[in-house]
Structures are given as structure tokens and as C-alpha cells.
Amino acid sequence: MKNKGLELKVGIFLLLGFVALGAFIFSKGLLVLRKEGYEIKVAFSFVSGLEPGAPVRVSGVRVGEVKGMEIIYQEKPKVIVTLWLNEKVKLRRGSQILIRSIGLIGDRYVEIMPTSFTDTPLIGDKDFIQGIDPIPMERLVNLGEDMIRDVTQVLSAANEILSDKEMKISLNKIFKDFLALTKGGNELISKIDSLVGKTEGSVTAFKNLLETNKENLQATVANSKQVTVNLKESTEKINKFLKIAEEGKSTFGKLVKDEKLYSDLRSVLAEIETSALSFRQSAKEFNVTLSKIASEKGTIGKLISSDELHQEALSLLKEIREHPWRLLRTPKGEK
Incomplete structure (x- = not known):
């Protein structure tokens, strides 16, 4: 009875252990419940420690896993990574596939950045895609070391320059000259701005003047054109006339000759x-x-200007109209 109780306890303990292990594996993504999906193959030159079973994410969401990897030996070796993707994931040609890490030195995973184009074909089962190689950690470290080395050299050179008294005086003078030059430049810019403002005002006034006198200017130009045409015609006539005169064919030409x-x-x-x-x-x-x-000088002047004579003349004319035969009457003493 004691042995059976011990065996039961051991069995329960092992069962709980397996359940806990399964839960741990499932929570870490090491176990994926198989669903319907498809596989694609991605070529890399360097995978930076990527392992089978690593998650595949699209825009940060897990949609599959790394199913396997294979090295193809050729002129330049390639690593072909097989990715399993959920059937709901629809990717188009032009999407970027990268290898990234969780944190600076964390586990590696595959990140897929979908393309923004909607007119490219969809990626299907067994399709082959070129991936983007990750930057090796050693290269990043070496790059950081080179940057630190360059900064150190620059700081050392600056320290040597600043420790020299003559150099300090020269730098101080250069700085003062630069400030003076900057001040002069600001004044020059202000003058230029003022000049530009005046120029813009003049241009605006001239433009308004042209708009106001547009019709007059057009009429003046038209008149100038007409005057030019008339002058040209007159010149041609004068030349023709002079030519005829020189030849002596016209009356004027004969007169001159x-x-x-x-x-x-x-x-x-x-x-x-x-x-x-x-x-x-x-x-x-x-x-x-x-x-x-x-001025009433002379008989005619007095006759015209005298009202009395004027009335007498009118009476005489009236008398002649009424009794014209009186003009034929012979005065007394004449036969």
C-alpha cells in the first residue's frame, strides 16, 4: 500500500511537471498548433544566429515560424530560410523581409514589412523571395569603436589648440572679427531688404501707371505705327518725285531742266x-x-450813324413806293 501511494505521488508530480513544461513551451512560442497555411523561401547571405522555430512577425504580430534553413554552396554561399505563414496572411511582391533581434542581444526573429503597393501580385506557396541581410553585431561594435576613436582624436587636437596661448589669442581675434562681420552682414541685409522693398514699391507704382494709361499707351503706339507708315509712304513719294524730276519727264522736271x-x-x-x-x-x-x-466821318458815315437822316431816307423810300410818278413831275420854270 505504501509503494502504491508513493508511485501515485510520483506519477502526479511527473504529470504536473509535463503540464508545466508544455505551458512554458507554448507561452514562449516554441510550440505552434498546426493550422492551414503556406510556405515561402527567403534567401539571405547572413542570418545572424537565426534558429528554426523562431517567430515570424508581420508589422509586429506573430503570423508564423521559421520551419528550416539550408545553405546553398555556390560562388557566394546563400542561406535559404523556409518560413511557414498562416493562411490568413496575404503578402504582395515588394514586401521587405528582415532578420531582427528582441533587444540588443536578444533572440532573433523574422520581420516582414508589407509593401504599400496594391497592384503587385500576391506571394504564394513555395515562392522564392530575396531577404534583407542583417548587420552583424561585430560590424556594429567595430563601427562604434571607430567612432569613439575619431571623437577622441578630435578632442585631443582641440585640447592642444586651446592650450596654446597664441592660438587662444588668434581664435579670440577671429571670433571678434566674425562677430563684426556678422553685424556688418546684418546691416547689409537690412539695407538690401529696404532696397528690395523700395524696388517692389516702384515696380508696383509703375505697374499701376501702366494699367491706368494702358489705353493711352495703346493709342500712342497705334498712332506711332500710323505715323511711321505715313512717313514711309511720303518718303517713297518724294523719292519717286525726285527721280522723275531728275529724269526730266514731268513738268516740274522740265522746269528744272x-x-x-x-x-x-x-x-x-x-x-x-x-x-x-x-x-x-x-x-x-x-x-x-x-x-x-x-467813326461818323464823311457823308456815308453820318448817313449811317444819324437816326434823323435814317428816318428821312425811310420816308423818302416810302413816298417813292406810294407815288412813283412824282419822280417824273417837271419842276416849275422848266419845260
Whole structure:
């Protein structure tokens, strides 16, 4: 009875141990309940410690696991990693597949970054994809060491420069000159800004002036074009006239060529000028006469300006209209 009780206790203890181990494995993702899915193959040049069973995540969500790995020996060896993905996962060509780690030196896993394009074909079962190789930790460490070494050298050189008194004086002078130059540059920039503002104002005013006088300017340009055309036509006519005159084909040309006609024309022009002078003299005398009439000098002037004479003249005209035969009556003493 004692042996049976001991065996029962041992059995219960082992059962609890197996249950705890199974729960641990399941919680760590080492055990995946098989569901419907598909496999894809990804090629890497370096997997940085990735192991079979490592999780596969899409945008941080676990969707599968690393099923296996195989090295292909060729000119440059490749590692073909087989990934199992849940059937609900739909990936398109152009998605990025990387190997990352949880933390700085944590476990490795595969991260898939889906593409944003929706017109590329879907990745299917057994499809082959090129992955993005991880950066080896040694390379990162070496890069950090190189950076630290470079910074140390720069700090050492700066310390040597600052410890030199002459160098300090030179640097101080350079710094002061730089401040003065900066101040002058700021003043120059202010002047340039002011000049630009004035220029913009002038341009705006000129633009407004053009807009206001747009019609006048257009009319002026049109008139200038017409004047140019008229001037061109006049020039052509003058040239044509001079050419005809030189050839002596027209009356003017013959007049220019014939000295006798030229002399006769001068005589005619002289007579015309004399007649014009006489006409001007007669007009002047006529104006004087009109002035005298207007000033009531002479019989005509008095007749025009005198109301009494004007009335008598009207009475005489009326009498003649009514009794015209009186003009034929012979005065007494005449036969």
C-alpha cells in the first residue's frame, strides 16, 4: 500500500511537471498548433544566429515560424530560410523581409514589412523571395569603436589648440572679427531688404501707371505705327518725285531742266507777288474807309450813324413806293 501511494505521488508530480513544461513551451512560442497555411523561401547571405522555430512577425504580430534553413554552396554561399505563414496572411511582391533581434542581444526573429503597393501580385506557396541581410553585431561594435576613436582624436587636437596661448589669442581675434562681420552682414541685409522693398514699391507704382494709361499707351503706339507708315509712304513719294524730276519727264522736271521756263516762272511769280502787294494795299485802304464810316466821318458815315437822316431816307423810300410818278413831275420854270 505504501509503494502504491508513493508511485501515485510520483506519477502526479511527473504529470504536473509535463503540464508545466508544455505551458512554458507554448507561452514562449516554441510550440505552434498546426493550422492551414503556406510556405515561402527567403534567401539571405547572413542570418545572424537565426534558429528554426523562431517567430515570424508581420508589422509586429506573430503570423508564423521559421520551419528550416539550408545553405546553398555556390560562388557566394546563400542561406535559404523556409518560413511557414498562416493562411490568413496575404503578402504582395515588394514586401521587405528582415532578420531582427528582441533587444540588443536578444533572440532573433523574422520581420516582414508589407509593401504599400496594391497592384503587385500576391506571394504564394513555395515562392522564392530575396531577404534583407542583417548587420552583424561585430560590424556594429567595430563601427562604434571607430567612432569613439575619431571623437577622441578630435578632442585631443582641440585640447592642444586651446592650450596654446597664441592660438587662444588668434581664435579670440577671429571670433571678434566674425562677430563684426556678422553685424556688418546684418546691416547689409537690412539695407538690401529696404532696397528690395523700395524696388517692389516702384515696380508696383509703375505697374499701376501702366494699367491706368494702358489705353493711352495703346493709342500712342497705334498712332506711332500710323505715323511711321505715313512717313514711309511720303518718303517713297518724294523719292519717286525726285527721280522723275531728275529724269526730266514731268513738268516740274522740265522746269528744272529748262532755264527759259525757269526764268519765265520767276517773272510770273514776281508779278503775282506785286499783285498780292497791291491787293493788300487796297484792303488796307478799304479798312481805313470802313473805320471812317464807323467813326461818323464823311457823308456815308453820318448817313449811317444819324437816326434823323435814317428816318428821312425811310420816308423818302416810302413816298417813292406810294407815288412813283412824282419822280417824273417837271419842276416849275422848266419845260
